[in-house]
Amino acid sequence: MIKKTLADNSGTGFSVVTIGTFDGVHVGHRKILERLIESARANNLKSTLLTFFPHPRMVLQQDADIKLINTLDEKIAILEKSGLEQLIIYPFTREFSRLTAIEFVRDIIVDKLRARKVIIGYDHRFGRNRTATIKDLREYGETYEFDVEEIGVEEVDAVSVSSTKIRRALEEGDMETANQYLGYDFMLTGEVVKGKGLGKQMRYPTANLHIAETYKLIPAKGVYVVKSEIDDRVVYGMMNIGFNPTVNGDRQSIEIHFFDFDRDIYGKKIRIDMLKRLRDEVRFDSVESLTLQLHKDKENALEYLRERR
Structure with a gap:
């Protein structure tokens, strides 16, 4: 073209x-x-x-x-x-x-x-x-x-x-419907930037995605199963869109925890394909409760990916 x-x-x-x-x-x-x-x-x-x-x-x-x-x-x-x-x-x-x-x-x-x-x-x-x-x-x-x-x-x-x-589907976090009508997986594209390092403290290090285009539609807050291709390797993970209420976050962030992936990708531009929404963003009573939920989220994400394959 x-x-x-x-x-x-x-x-x-x-x-x-x-x-x-x-x-x-x-x-x-x-x-x-x-x-x-x-x-x-x-x-x-x-x-x-x-x-x-x-x-x-x-x-x-x-x-x-x-x-x-x-x-x-x-x-x-x-x-x-x-x-x-x-x-x-x-x-x-x-x-x-x-x-x-x-x-x-x-x-x-x-x-x-x-x-x-x-x-x-x-x-x-x-x-x-x-x-x-x-x-x-x-x-x-x-x-x-x-x-x-x-x-x-x-x-x-x-x-x-x-x-x-x-x-409407994206605003509701209904990725299956959105992707069906798109004919491909809805994507977010941005640069990986440094965050507060809170995920790493909970043994769930995250890549923080900065999207420069303010006009880009961001789906509903919550936790999603996602896919990306980084350095010619397909990697899967889970992503949170929201304000991190458990740790008193004050601005919306997009954070991805990749499974079985530990490369330094700060400053790299990546595309995230969004596959399924797992749950709403929730405020937990403690960081420990949040960590337990992250374990469940990962199990649910991996189960979804096994079924998808």
Whole structure:
């Protein structure tokens, strides 16, 4: 897959284009991408996704505090495995949002992306104030000589429903549902930083994960079974998201205890795949009680992993 900006896309071959934020790149999005790629191959065109960053709501509704399923880097990594030929990441700004529909189509879809076909949802709206519809797009297609393929209401509704279900499932800590709709394990990506060392004192040393992207959606507080790949080795563990109430924690942390793993990974950027939520975060009467619960958590996590294999 070729990642480009519009500035370095001029002069390349003709393309078939779809447009959207594609947050999560979930199973509904995958259907659209499959159709895009099939159409491109059948017509000797480049399959092209035009996406935006920041998310439009981050720019136009700055008080919305929107949380995204993927960071930009995570989304790119997922799309790289899809078979897509071109990914154009367009910087979304207030100035861009004021483009009229005809300016967007003429200057970007036609002049920059050299579209011969656009695949789009039946309810897609675009241009200033999102006033233009697929009917307008078809008319522009006749003027600028590109075809428009409409994605049916059933498929578009499936995309919308699955996005809603993914967000709700993550907020509730229901990883099985979220992962089913994503088509892959939900991930957190960040840098391992030093913590207070309390886990090590309880014989459960943890890697503290710092996620730089504040817009990243963090699932419900609690203890999870997780997986990671570190230095080409797959490792499993359990992770706590929360405030460590037993030891009077004052800020949310993400801490992972890896099983049978003792390498120094401070400063390393790692990805954590979240598999299952074991329990809520609980305040215990003592550190000893917490340690006993950690023993149980590890047993439950290992049992889950044995069943999963």
